[in-house]
Amino acid sequence: MLLGAATFPLSDLYLLRTVGVFFMQPRNSHTSTVSVVRGGEAYLEGYLLLNWTAVSILTNLNHSKGKYKVRRKQLIAATFVCLWVLLSGDEKISEKTLAMEVTRKTIELPPPRTHSDISLERALIQRRTVRQLHEDPITLSQLSQLLWAAQGITDNRGFRTAPSAGALYPLEIYVMVGHVDGLSTGLYRYHPKGHTLLAMANDDRRSQIADAAWDQDWMAKNAVLIAFCSVDSRTTGKYGRRGVRYIHIEVGHAAQNMLLQVQALGLSAGVVGAFDDDAVRGILDLPNNERVLYFIPIGKKR
Numbered sequence: 001m002l003l004g005a006a007t008f009p010l011s012d013l014y015l016l017r018t019v020g021v022f023f024m025q026p027r028n029s030h031t032s033t034v035s036v037v038r039g040g041e042a043y044l045e046g047y048l049l050l051n052w053t054a055v056s057i058l059t060n061l062n063h064s065k066g067k068y069k070v071r072r073k074q075l076i077a078a079t080f081v082c083l084w085v086l087l088s089g090d091e092k093i094s095e096k097t098l099a100m101e102v103t104r105k106t107i108e109l110p111p112p113r114t115h116s117d118i119s120l121e122r123a124l125i126q127r128r129t130v131r132q133l134h135e136d137p138i139t140l141s142q143l144s145q146l147l148w149a150a151q152g153i154t155d156n157r158g159f160r161t162a163p164s165a166g167a168l169y170p171l172e173i174y175v176m177v178g179h180v181d182g183l184s185t186g187l188y189r190y191h192p193k194g195h196t197l198l199a200m201a202n203d204d205r206r207s208q209i210a211d212a213a214w215d216q217d218w219m220a221k222n223a224v225l226i227a228f229c230s231v232d233s234r235t236t237g238k239y240g241r242r243g244v245r246y247i248h249i250e251v252g253h254a255a256q257n258m259l260l261q262v263q264a265l266g267l268s269a270g271v272v273g274a275f276d277d278d279a280v281r282g283i284l285d286l287p288n289n290e291r292v293l294y295f296i297p298i299g300k301k302r
């Protein structure tokens with residue numbers, strides 16, 4: 001509360017956390033409470049950081065001759081972190097974030113529908129991996145529906161179509177658009193909050209991805225190629241190594257939702273888990289803390 005809400009680019013947040021963790025070596029899980037990462041940006045509440053710093057100091061108190069004392073280096077580090085938050089301030093950081101957002105166009109997606117004539121059972125029985133897809137365009141409404149099915153917000157608390165451990169939502173969805181009516185070819189990132197797409201690049205990267213997936217050429221021929229990615233720290237910050245297991249479970253939930261929606265829309269899709277991790281990360285220009293988990297090529301059946 002002391003500082004109010006401050007926004008931090010992810011890189012600053014991680015540097016901040018690394019410095020804090022390195023100097024103060026907190027022995028509990030409170031470091032996880034500092035970050036609430038949404039849509040690739042980290043929104044850090046200043047008071048949470050102060051809270052964390054205080055907890056870190058308290059958990060590192062040294063018991064000496066019946067008295068507790070704080071180690072000097074911990075106190076210096078804590079002061080440094082608090083000063084950093086105060087001095088780096090909202091203004092500078094918001095400007096940087098704003099500049100980034102301005103260069104990237106946001107596309108509002110049509111609202112998703114919540115009724116359809118096809119039953120869940122029909123969608124389940126029809127679902128099949130299809131590797132021969134058409135390059136015919138799909139509509140923006142269909143793309144909107146597919147993204148909503150995977151990670152759309154369905155609750156005023158921010159909960160989504162797929163469950164997430166601790167409601168921490170580590171998944172990020174990228175769309176490589178080949179042929180969508182009303183949308184240019186390129187790379188987009190889905191933002192569940194607001195149900196929008198953020199344009200990231202205007203070139204077609206599907207062939208490069210197909211090459212990096214050990215030459216699965218069929219991945220380049222479709223209407224859209226979806227990439228499910230994760231920012232692991234959102235979940236491992238709270239759950240440690242077990243968080244990685246949760247993320248892998250979560251991508252299964254989200255991907256299956258999308259596959260069933262594919263059926264309900266009368267489209268076809270495949271799934272791809274075989275690819276060179278570093279190569280696909282590079283092709284999508286992902287930040288260091290993000291990795292690709294799964295691809296879903298979607299289109300009309302050939």
Ligand SMILES: Cc1cc2nc3c(=O)[nH]c(=O)nc-3n(C[C@H](O)[C@H](O)[C@H](O)COP(=O)(O)O)c2cc1C
Pocket residue numbers: 127128129130131216270271272273274275
């Ligand atoms: C985790 C996972 C990874 C997969 N990776 C690939 C892949 O890289 N390439 C591919 O053609 N199919 C891949 N598949 C699809 C399977 O081959 C397919 O699901 C299986 O043959 C059963 O067919 P069905 O999906 O039509 O039921 C993958 C499936 C899963 C669950």
